[in-house]
Amino acid sequence: MASEEPLFDPSLKKRKKKTVAFSEDPLGADADPTTPAPAVIDNLTTNGDAVDMGPTTVHEQMKQNGVIGNDAEETVEKEDDDFKAMFGDLKKKKKKKEIPLDLPEDNSGTSTPTVAPAAEDLDFSDLKKKKKKSTKKAALDMEAFEKELNQSKAKEAEDEEGGEEGVPEIEEAELGEDPFARGRSDRDYTYPELLHRFYAQLHASNPALLNSAGKRYTIAPPQILREGNKKSIFANVSDICKRMHRPPEHVIQYMFAEMGTTGSVDGSGRLVIKGRFQQKQIEHVLRRYIVEYVTCKTCKSPDTLLTKENRIFFMSCESCGSRRSVATIKTGFQAQVGKRSKNKTG
Amino acid sequence: MSVQNLNTFDPFADEGDPLSSTQDVGSQQNYIHVRIQQRNGRKTLTTLQGLPKEYDAKKLLKAFKKEFACNGTLVEDEEAGQVIQLQGDQRAKISTFLVEEGIPKGTIKIHGF
Numbered sequence: 467m468a469s470e471e472p473l474f475d476p477s478l479k480k481r482k483k484k485t486v487a488f489s490e491d492p493l494g495a496d497a498d499p500t501t502p503a504p505a506v507i508d509n510l511t512t513n514g515d516a517v518d519m520g521p522t523t524v525h526e527q528m529k530q531n532g533v534i535g536n537d538a539e540e541t542v543e544k545e546d547d548d549f550k551a552m553f554g555d556l557k558k559k560k561k562k563k564e565i566p567l568d569l570p571e572d573n574s575g576t577s578t579p580t581v582a583p584a585a586e587d588l589d590f591s592d593l594k595k596k597k598k599k600s601t602k603k604a605a606l607d608m609e610a611f612e613k614e615l616n617q618s619k620a621k622e623a624e625d626e627e628g629g630e631e632g633v634p635e636i637e638e639a640e641l642g643e644d645p646f647a648r649g650r651s652d653r654d655y656t657y658p659e660l661l662h663r664f665y666a667q668l669h670a671s672n673p674a675l676l677n678s679a680g681k682r683y684t685i686a687p688p689q690i691l692r693e694g695n696k697k698s699i700f701a702n703v704s705d706i707c708k709r710m711h712r713p714p715e716h717v718i719q720y721m722f723a724e725m726g727t728t729g730s731v732d733g734s735g736r737l738v739i740k741g742r743f744q745q746k747q748i749e750h751v752l753r754r755y756i757v758e759y760v761t762c763k764t765c766k767s768p769d770t771l772l773t774k775e776n777r778i779f780f781m782s783c784e785s786c787g788s789r790r791s792v793a794t795i796k797t798g799f800q801a802q803v804g805k806r807s808k809n810k811t812g
Numbered sequence: 813m814s815v816q817n818l819n820t821f822d823p824f825a826d827e828g829d830p831l832s833s834t835q836d837v838g839s840q841q842n843y844i845h846v847r848i849q850q851r852n853g854r855k856t857l858t859t860l861q862g863l864p865k866e867y868d869a870k871k872l873l874k875a876f877k878k879e880f881a882c883n884g885t886l887v888e889d890e891e892a893g894q895v896i897q898l899q900g901d902q903r904a905k906i907s908t909f910l911v912e913e914g915i916p917k918g919t920i921k922i923h924g925f
Contacts, residue, residue, distance in 0.1 A: 724925075725850075726847055726848060726849040726924065743925060798847050798861050798923070799887070799889050799892040801849055801859055801887065801895075803851050803852075804852070
């Protein structure tokens, strides 16, 4: 922390820096959070802007806004409850995840604060809107599907993020060394203010943060038709398999083992499954297939190759190069269903 | 052979197939599998396979039947060993029951749609 101070100083206005009390001690970054604590209430009243920021940091505001946005979308799309929950969770997590990751970049950018705080706020809201729009563009059910696919991914991200939670605070305190552009430098800045400023600058300097959701792994929702009373047709198997870069036989084998049924592929490449299945159920099975056999366990990338060596399937990741064996697909115990006379073995 | 440290050990002895003991690598040999199977109409069947030896399948079945208010039976399978079969979709209930009885959740694998 202390070593970076000189980097910040030259670009900033020196006179203001002198007036800031805590900037002089070398451990300023560490000392910051403790000193302004008693002054919180005063600052809030004197500064109109701070009142708004008091209860929620930018971080939280973003989260809240994200949630509200989600609700709006959810009302549009009539999806299942669990979908919604995951949907909401994911948004929150993702935003959290993005922020701490790019902290180092920001340090360079914040040394030259050019935009006034109010303007920054505007920018910030714009960013949020952009993000929302971009998500809305996608077809709705596609979106839900892909989101749930990424759910596990997001969970991991959250875990990582938990470890990094401490980082932004320290960085932010360091930024507090340079006075606000408003010109009142003689008071101690509250933690929420500083945090707000940090995130505002972060997003002002690299706007890609909010809408760079990363390349999502999307798969068309399975189309399920009913053939007669007892058979379901999974129409776009081949398409989905192509998307996942997996041989259809493997996918079909997994599905049959998992659902405890049998079936066949008809002339036009559709899969005929014995039993009644709804789209939701097939989707669930597919999702598990993807988690198990498509996404890399190390880096969560879906760019993986499945190869078979000595009767064991290996999955190697294209992006991170990890390689692991995956469980063989095994059909478990199949109970006797239906008439015994129809069954040749029974 | 009272002094175990002096046992001869030939490091170059043929070990045989290293994968022979772990019968299928990357497989789910020690998982408890809970599966579901469709019957006619909206009826389903839940099967529980791979119960550890220390649990008495018969008693467990009795407890299941009482707890879940369903019928069930114990099926002997040459591959899977003893399999508990229950009427209806009892997968979630089985899972919670077993977890409450102290079986680690990671060893229970729920299949199906």
